[in-house]
Amino acid sequence: MSSSIAWDERYAGGDFAFGEVANDFLRGQGFRLRPGMRALAVGDGEGRNGVWLAEQGLVATSVDWSAVGLAKAAALAARRDVALATVTADVARWDWPVAGFDVIAWIFVHLPPEDRALACAGAMRALAPGGLLLLECFTPAQEGRRSGGPKDPSLLWSRALVERHFAGLEVLELLDGTVALDEGPRHQGLAEVVRAVLRRPS
Numbered sequence: 001m002s003s004s005i006a007w008d009e010r011y012a013g014g015d016f017a018f019g020e021v022a023n024d025f026l027r028g029q030g031f032r033l034r035p036g037m038r039a040l041a042v043g044d045g046e047g048r049n050g051v052w053l054a055e056q057g058l059v060a061t062s063v064d065w066s067a068v069g070l071a072k073a074a075a076l077a078a079r080r081d082v083a084l085a086t087v088t089a090d091v092a093r094w095d096w097p098v099a100g101f102d103v104i105a106w107i108f109v110h111l112p113p114e115d116r117a118l119a120c121a122g123a124m125r126a127l128a129p130g131g132l133l134l135l136e137c138f139t140p141a142q143e144g145r146r147s148g149g150p151k152d153p154s155l156l157w158s159r160a161l162v163e164r165h166f167a168g169l170e171v172l173e174l175l176d177g178t179v180a181l182d183e184g185p186r187h188q189g190l191a192e193v194v195r196a197v198l199r200r201p202s
């Protein structure tokens with residue numbers, strides 16, 4: 001699935017494809033977050049992660065190319081009584097705000113290699129000094145598993161890709177392995193992921 005139209009179709013309807021609860025890994029990084037930080041949830045779909053960041057007191061923005069997903073994100077934020085800015089954009093072509101964010105959450109965003117390089121370069125520009133990049137994505141070991149992830153293997157992440165695309169950031173954590181996902185109907189069961197916590201030097 002690699003178009004905004006396809007994602008709009010996936011998000012049509014009342015259910016939340018990945019649930020309304022924020023990603024486990026992201027919630028586990030809550031101890032690093034402080035109210036007032038400017039946070040960006042990349043490819044945030046229906047907004048579970050952006051809304052959670054807003055609930056922690058951060059100034060949160062969700063960007064995604066699915067207008068249908070972001071409409072649900074805005075509705076979820078309103079229901080939870082928090083402020084969430086939404087931007088409908090292709091992250092490979094978006095004009096990422098330079099040093100605009102103290103936290104960038106990149107949760108299960110899988111892009112074709114050329115777009116991945118463009119979007120990662122944008123994220124690098126957008127990360128303020130001292131800012132954190134928090135990433136969880138599927139790895140090639142996920143191929144064949146039914147617990148989620150892209151069908152096209154070229155979209156999968158790896159530790160090596162994290163190191164290449166985010167070279168220059170300080171590594172606070174960088175792990176790959178098996179985790180149990182329980183995130184809405186689309187992410188259920190054991191899964192193979194890479195998790196990264198990276199920081200731009202001050």
Ligand SMILES: C[S@@+](CC[C@H](N)C(=O)[O-])C[C@H]1O[C@@H](n2cnc3c(N)ncnc32)[C@H](O)[C@@H]1O
Nearest residue numbers: 007018043044045064065066089090091107108
């Ligand atoms: C697997 S979903 C994950 C959604 C969300 N991060 C979560 O964890 O609940 C991938 C998301 O990436 C978005 N996406 C994929 N390619 C994109 C692109 N080029 N620009 C913006 N968003 C994109 C999709 O619309 C979708 O919402």
